[in-house]
Amino acid sequence: MHRLTTWVGIMILLTTGLSSVDTEARRDVRTPKQKERLAQVQTIFLNAIALTDRGQRPADQLTELVSRRLREVGYTVVTSRDKPHDVMLKVKCEQRKIWQGTTRSGGDADLPDSPSRVWKGPACQLTYLLRGRNLGWRKEVRTDFVDAVKAAGKAKANDPGSYALAKLMQRLEEYDFPVLLTADWRQEERLLKVLDAPSSSPARRVKIVSQLGETFSAKAVPRLQAALKESDLEVAKAAAIALGNIGHRESIAALVEMLNTDNLDLRAAAVRGLGKVGALHGDVSIILPLLEALNTDDITLKTEVVWALGQLPDERAHEPLLALQRSLRHLRTSDRDSKEGKLWDAVSYSLKQIDRYDQVN
Numbered sequence: 001m002h003r004l005t006t007w008v009g010i011m012i013l014l015t016t017g018l019s020s021v022d023t024e025a026r027r028d029v030r031t032p033k034q035k036e037r038l039a040q041v042q043t044i045f046l047n048a049i050a051l052t053d054r055g056q057r058p059a060d061q062l063t064e065l066v067s068r069r070l071r072e073v074g075y076t077v078v079t080s081r082d083k084p085h086d087v088m089l090k091v092k093c094e095q096r097k098i099w100q101g102t103t104r105s106g107g108d109a110d111l112p113d114s115p116s117r118v119w120k121g122p123a124c125q126l127t128y129l130l131r132g133r134n135l136g137w138r139k140e141v142r143t144d145f146v147d148a149v150k151a152a153g154k155a156k157a158n159d160p161g162s163y164a165l166a167k168l169m170q171r172l173e174e175y176d177f178p179v180l181l182t183a184d185w186r187q188e189e190r191l192l193k194v195l196d197a198p199s200s201s202p203a204r205r206v207k208i209v210s211q212l213g214e215t216f217s218a219k220a221v222p223r224l225q226a227a228l229k230e231s232d233l234e235v236a237k238a239a240a241i242a243l244g245n246i247g248h249r250e251s252i253a254a255l256v257e258m259l260n261t262d263n264l265d266l267r268a269a270a271v272r273g274l275g276k277v278g279a280l281h282g283d284v285s286i287i288l289p290l291l292e293a294l295n296t297d298d299i300t301l302k303t304e305v306v307w308a309l310g311q312l313p314d315e316r317a318h319e320p321l322l323a324l325q326r327s328l329r330h331l332r333t334s335d336r337d338s339k340e341g342k343l344w345d346a347v348s349y350s351l352k353q354i355d356r357y358d359q360v361n
Helices: 006-015 019-027 032-039 060-072 148-154 160-174 177-184 188-195 202-214 221-227 233-246 251-258 264-281 284-293 299-311 315-327 339-360
Strands: 043-052 055-057 076-078 087-094 123-130 133-142
Touching (some): 055 160, 060 087, 060 160, 060 177, 123 160, 221 233, 251 284, 264 284, 284 299
Antiparallel strands (some): 043 055
């Protein structure tokens, strides 16, 4: 039985929690003209505000920080509304957050940088307006403390407001909002240029690769395939997962080749990417390489392989998975949070997918 089960693969792909699918759906409400304008953004009008319990503070340092970070990825920044600009970026940093608007549900609403109604401590909110219209992109960074007065007292700082703003600026220094903006605006060529810039940190390169995958960038596929062989293992792993998200069939060969590496983490990332691409296209050529990868003593890698096999049900995986399940029958309910327990869950899921496939075929 080698019949393709594309519809099964697609349903599994949709239910495995790819938040980027929901993000993409939201972006589709933008008009073609809006998308075109965002893709051409070069000059940003920055409107920065700093607020404390004692009122508004000068935002010069905040403006300088955000401007410098935007220039790192090649944007031009102006601080006067009267100067020509393509988009307005609003950055509001507060000692005590007062924004109480609704929070998005679904998609990436539960990500650490999504706005939270329950957070009332120090926070910086970032959003942008295109020709006066808010298109729904909103990010939020927070301190690791809720009460700035107590935190400042513990740190022996005299001014809680200044202390909170300083900590927020540290967060903005670490948070790669320029890359997130560029990805949201679909400026793929800019992202690829920054990816290859000598000044880009390893963390920024990983973030760019991940964003290219989450925005399903077809233009980035050749570069991401090359990244599979980079010496930076974190970039290579991110590239494998990104290629899986993008789902181009020609990525299968490169991901299969990656399975031959000795690095277990790289192999696990390749397996994850293969499962997504193979399921999307109903390409059963991934089954034999995955079954070979199943012959490992590493439980983490084995678990990834089992999940991948469940995304594209094929009878050739049934007996190996059944044998693996038998070997795990010694597990007790109390062991289900262990690595072996997670492997048991993966095996049970994948066997059910194969059984369902048999029932409908």
